[in-house]
Amino acid sequence: MNCIECDRPANGNCRFCGRALCKDHFNSANFIVSVAQSSEDQAKKTEVLVTKNVLKCNHCEPVGELITLEKFKED
Numbered sequence: 001m002n003c004i005e006c007d008r009p010a011n012g013n014c015r016f017c018g019r020a021l022c023k024d025h026f027n028s029a030n031f032i033v034s035v036a037q038s039s040e041d042q043a044k045k046t047e048v049l050v051t052k053n054v055l056k057c058n059h060c061e062p063v064g065e066l067i068t069l070e071k072f073k074e075d
Contacts, residue, residue, distance in 0.1 A: 004057060014057035021057055029056040 001010045003022035010020035015031050034049040 015054040016060040019057045028053040
């Protein structure tokens with residue numbers, strides 16, 4: 001597999017889109033691995049587990065604005 005930018009052999013893939021990247025053409029970004037609701041208190045906060053410095057290409061960009069996760073409703 002070759003780099004999407006320069007066609008040299010790739011060293012990894014973009015975590016977001018899967019494009020192949022060589023060591024000269026990748027960036028890094030944080031990636032949300034898991035989203036969960038805290039059950040420790042009555043506020044029921046939403047918590048996320050984030051992995052730092054995952055491979056990211058130059059083509060993937062956030063679109064739009066940040067969204068707020070609604071609290072899970074208990075029945």
